[in-house]
Amino acid sequence: MSLKDSQEAVSEYLNQNAHLSSVAGFGQQHTSVSSHSATTVVRAPEAVVRGRWSPVVEGFVGEELLLNHRRSGRDLGMQLGVSRYLGHDAVLSSAHSDLRERLDGAVALPAHRRLKSGLTSTVVARRSGRGFSGKAASLDELATVLWHGQGVSGSLSVPTAQDADATIALRNAPSGGGLYPIRLAVLVQNVKSLAPGAYEYQPHSHTLHPLQRTPSRIDLTKQLLTVDIDLDKVAFALVYVYDMYVNSQKYGDSGLVFALIEVGGISQNIHLARTELGLIACDQGGYDKHTLEKTLGYDGTSRHVVHFTLVGHGEV
Numbered sequence: 305m306s307l308k309d310s311q312e313a314v315s316e317y318l319n320q321n322a323h324l325s326s327v328a329g330f331g332q333q334h335t336s337v338s339s340h341s342a343t344t345v346v347r348a349p350e351a352v353v354r355g356r357w358s359p360v361v362e363g364f365v366g367e368e369l370l371l372n373h374r375r376s377g378r379d380l381g382m383q384l385g386v387s388r389y390l391g392h393d394a395v396l397s398s399a400h401s402d403l404r405e406r407l408d409g410a411v412a413l414p415a416h417r418r419l420k421s422g423l424t425s426t427v428v429a430r431r432s433g434r435g436f437s438g439k440a441a442s443l444d445e446l447a448t449v450l451w452h453g454q455g456v457s458g459s460l461s462v463p464t465a466q467d468a469d470a471t472i473a474l475r476n477a478p479s480g481g482g483l484y485p486i487r488l489a490v491l492v493q494n495v496k497s498l499a500p501g502a503y504e505y506q507p508h509s510h511t512l513h514p515l516q517r518t519p520s521r522i523d524l525t526k527q528l529l530t531v532d533i534d535l536d537k538v539a540f541a542l543v544y545v546y547d548m549y550v551n552s553q554k555y556g557d558s559g560l561v562f563a564l565i566e567v568g569g570i571s572q573n574i575h576l577a578r579t580e581l582g583l584i585a586c587d588q589g590g591y592d593k594h595t596l597e598k599t600l601g602y603d604g605t606s607r608h609v610v611h612f613t614l615v616g617h618g619e620v
Contacts, residue, residue: 308569314531315619337576339587369560374561382556392464392465395584399462399471401473401508405506410511411511411514412445415510416447417581433618435618438617440496440617447579449574449581450490457475457476458474459471459473460472475507478569480559480565484547485566486544486563486610487545488504488544489503490504490512490542490543492540493521500522501515524536524541527595528592530590544610544613545600546563547606574613583617584616587612589612
C-alpha cells in the first residue's frame with residue numbers, strides 16, 4: 305500500500321469518526337485547563353512534552369527516566385548492585401539459566417542456516433517492507449531468524465568454589481551483565497509444519513514453548529492499530545517482552561535502559577537475517593500493549609511488551 309493510499313485510509317477513518325479531530329485538537333490546545341487534564345484529555349505527544357513546563361500537567365515520564373536512571377557516576381546503589389552479582393550464588397544462577405526453560409510440550413526447531421552474504425551488502429539491502437504476499441515461511445526460516453536474533457553461540461567460563469566447570473551461555477545479541485532479560489514471543493500465522501498460535505522462543509534448547517494450552521491463531525487485527533498492512537498475509541510476528549526483575553535487581557532503574565539497548569541489538573540481528581533470507585519485515589509501534597500482554601499471559605507488571613515486528617514473504 306502506498307503512502308497516498310495510507311493517507312486516504314486515515315482520512316476516510318477520520319471522516320467516519322469526525323469527533324476524533326475535535327477531541328485531539330482540544331487535547332493539544334487545552335493542556336492547562338484543569339489539574340485533571342492528564343486524565344481527561346488526549347495526551348498527544350506535543351502535549352506530553354509541553355507538560356514538563358506546565359505546573360498543572362503531569363510531567364514527561366521519558367524525561368523522568370533519563371534524569372533518574374543514573375544520577376551520577378558515583379552512584380553507590382549501582383555499585384552495590386553490581387558487586388552483589390559477583391557472588392557465587394548470582395554467578396551460578398546465571399550459569400544455570402537454562403533451567404528456566406520448559407521442555408514439556410516444546411517444539412524442536414531445525415538447525416539455523418549459515419548465512420554467507422557480506423555484512424555490508426546485507427546492511428545496505430535492509431529495508432522495512434509492508435507488502436506481505438501471504439506465502440508461508442518455512443520452519444527453518446523461522447529458526448534461522450530466531451537463532452540469529454537471540455540464539456546461543458558461545459560460552460564464558462565462570463568457575464566458582466561450588467562448580468569449577470560453571471559457564472554462562474552467550475547469545476548473539478549483547479546484554480548488560482549477560483543477564484538477557486528480553487524474551488521473544490512468536491505469533492505464528494503461516495509457517496509450514498507449525499500450528500498457528502503463540503509461542504515463546506527458548507534460546508538454550510532452541511525450541512518453541514506454546515503459550516496456549518491448545519495453539520490457536522492470534523487475530524493480529526485486535527493487537528495492532530495499522531491501516532497500511534494486510535495482517536492476514538503476515539507469516540509470523542515477533543513480540544519483545546521485558547522481564548523486568550531479571551536485570552533491575554542488579555542495575556536498578558538503569559535496567560530498563562540496558563534492556564532497550566538489548567532489544568535494539570536483537571532487532572538488528574533479526575532484520576539482517578531475514579533480509580539475507582529474502583523475507584520482508586516491519587517494526588510496529590501501534591500495538592495494544594495491555595491487550596497483547598493479556599492475550600499472551602504476561603502480567604504487564606513484571607513482564608512488559610516493549611517492541612513488535614511483523615515478518616513474512618513479500619510480493620513479487
